[in-house]
Amino acid sequence: MGNQFELAKKEYEQWGIDVEEALEKLKNIPISVHCWQGDDIGGFEVNKNELSGGIEVTGNYPGKARTPEELRMDLEKAFSLIPGKHRVNLHAIYTETDGEVVDRDKIEPKHFEKWVKWAKEQGVGLDFNPTLFSHEKAADGLTLAHPDPEIRQFWIDHCIASRKIGEYFGRELGTPCLTNIWIPDGYKDIPSDRLTPRKRLKEALDEIFAVEIDEAYNIDSVESKLFGIGSEAFVVGSHEFYLNYALANNKLCLLDTGHYHPTEVVSNKISSMLLFNDKLALHVSRPVRWDSDHVVTFDDELKEIALEIVRNDALDKVMIGLDFFDASINRVAAWTIGTRNMIKALLYGLLMPNEQLKELQEKGDFTKRLAIVEEFKTYPFGAIWNHYCEQMNVPAKEHWLEEIDQYEKEVLSSRK
Numbered sequence: 001m002g003n004q005f006e007l008a009k010k011e012y013e014q015w016g017i018d019v020e021e022a023l024e025k026l027k028n029i030p031i032s033v034h035c036w037q038g039d040d041i042g043g044f045e046v047n048k049n050e051l052s053g054g055i056e057v058t059g060n061y062p063g064k065a066r067t068p069e070e071l072r073m074d075l076e077k078a079f080s081l082i083p084g085k086h087r088v089n090l091h092a093i094y095t096e097t098d099g100e101v102v103d104r105d106k107i108e109p110k111h112f113e114k115w116v117k118w119a120k121e122q123g124v125g126l127d128f129n130p131t132l133f134s135h136e137k138a139a140d141g142l143t144l145a146h147p148d149p150e151i152r153q154f155w156i157d158h159c160i161a162s163r164k165i166g167e168y169f170g171r172e173l174g175t176p177c178l179t180n181i182w183i184p185d186g187y188k189d190i191p192s193d194r195l196t197p198r199k200r201l202k203e204a205l206d207e208i209f210a211v212e213i214d215e216a217y218n219i220d221s222v223e224s225k226l227f228g229i230g231s232e233a234f235v236v237g238s239h240e241f242y243l244n245y246a247l248a249n250n251k252l253c254l255l256d257t258g259h260y261h262p263t264e265v266v267s268n269k270i271s272s273m274l275l276f277n278d279k280l281a282l283h284v285s286r287p288v289r290w291d292s293d294h295v296v297t298f299d300d301e302l303k304e305i306a307l308e309i310v311r312n313d314a315l316d317k318v319m320i321g322l323d324f325f326d327a328s329i330n331r332v333a334a335w336t337i338g339t340r341n342m343i344k345a346l347l348y349g350l351l352m353p354n355e356q357l358k359e360l361q362e363k364g365d366f367t368k369r370l371a372i373v374e375e376f377k378t379y380p381f382g383a384i385w386n387h388y389c390e391q392m393n394v395p396a397k398e399h400w401l402e403e404i405d406q407y408e409k410e411v412l413s414s415r416k
Contacts (some may be wrong), residue, residue: 005387007382015353022350023402031323032087043093053184054228059328063412078335083392092131110170125175130162144204145185145197170217183222221252235339258287267304283323296338310349361404
C-alpha cells in the first residue's frame, strides 16, 4: 500500500495539506470508549436491577461480557484493532466490591482500584459517569429532581461520590477524568409545573458541586436530553437548562448527538459553544429517528462534527466520547467499527483544505466552495487511512474482521 499512499499524499499536498503532520495530530487525539457496549449496560453490582431510565438495548448476540475481567479482555481486543491511544469511559455500576453489597451513595475509589490498575497497564485514561438509572430509587423516573428529599439526597450523595472517584482516576493516571452527570428525570405526559422540578435539579447540582474537587484531576460536565421513553413530554435537564447552568457555574456542557430533535445536528452547535466555552464534551452516537444509540458510522454528520472540531482549531478543546450499544452484532466489532469511524472522520477533517474553503466563503465564491467540497469526497482518503492503520500496527481495511472472527471462535463462543 506504500505506493498508493505516496500517490495520495501528492494529491493532498497540491493543496498545501501536510499529510504527515495530519497523521501526527491524529495520533494525539484520544477517544473515550464507553465500556457499556461490551455488556449491554449491565454492570457488576451485587444486586443488579433491570435496565431503566428510558434506555433500551436490543439483541442477544452471543459472547456478552459477564465479569469485569471479561469486559477488560474485550476492551483490550478492541483496542488492538483501533489505531492510536485512547481512554475508557466507565459508569458507576461497573464497580467491583468483592461480593459486598454497596449502594451507590456509598461507592468509593477502592471499588475501582482494579480498573485503575488495568488502565495503568494499558496506558489509558479513565472517564466516569454516576449511574442514575436501573435502581429502585429511580423507578418512577425521577432522581435529582425528585420531590422526596430523601431520594433526592441519595442521588446527590451518589454524584458527590462519583466526582471523588473521578478525582482518584485523574490523580492515579496523570490525566484528568471527565465525570459526566446525566439523569433520566422527566414526565410521560405534559406537566402542570415545569419550574419546580428544574428548581430542585438546580439546587441538587449546586449541592453536588459545592464539594470541592481538584479540577487538575476531575472535570465536571452535565448532559441534556430532549426526551426519552417514559419522559416523552418533558425532561427536567433540557439543553437550555444545562447550557445556562454550565455557563453560570463554569462546568462543561456535554452534547450527545442523539439527544436533540431529529432535525437538529450537534455539528451545527459546536462553533457557537466554542465561542462561549473553553472546553466542550461530546457523546457521539447515531440516532435513527430517535435516541437509539446505534453504532457510529462514517456518515455525513460524523464527518461534519469532525470538520467543525478541526477547522475551528478545537482538537484540544473538545473531549470526544462515544455512546452507543448494540447487542444484535458482535460487541467487540461494534466498538471497533464505531471508534475507527470516529478517528477516520477526524482524519477526513484534517485532510480538507479548510483554510482555502474559509477564504472562498469570505470572498463570497460559493460556487468554488461547493465544487471543492464535493470533489474532495472522492479524493484518495482511503489510502491515507490504510497507511495510518499500518503505521499504528493495527489491521488496515476490513482485515481486522479476521481477528474478530478468531476471537469469537476462541473466546466469545465459550460464554453462555
